[in-house]
Amino acid sequence: MSIRVLQVLQQGHGTGAVTSTLHLAIGLATSGVHVRFACPPASEVAALAAAAGLEVHPVTLLPKHHRRNAALLAELLERHPVDLANSQSSRDRNAFTLLRASG
Secondary structure, three states: OOOEEEEEOOOOOOOHHHHHHHHHHHHHHHOOOEEEEEEOOOOHHHHHHHHOOOEEEEOOOOOOOHHHHHHHHHHHHHHOOOOEEEEOOHHHHHHHHHHHHHO
């Protein structure tokens, strides 16, 4: 069984976080890790991740909607369990922090 990783990346395009996260994910997938991306639908990162053969889940985390964002991630994790989750922005981290605190 391979390790399952969820990358939550709400920066949809053009940042260093997008580039470094994608390269890390591609390297992990090449090593047998199952990598999933939760990112904005129709974003550059969604297209690049899909083109690299990574599993993409369209998720939009909204500013100042902490409970909603945590609920979206909880639903995704319930449908697609992972061993490790990585967040790249404060919005992602806030949602995971709230999710962890409530669970």
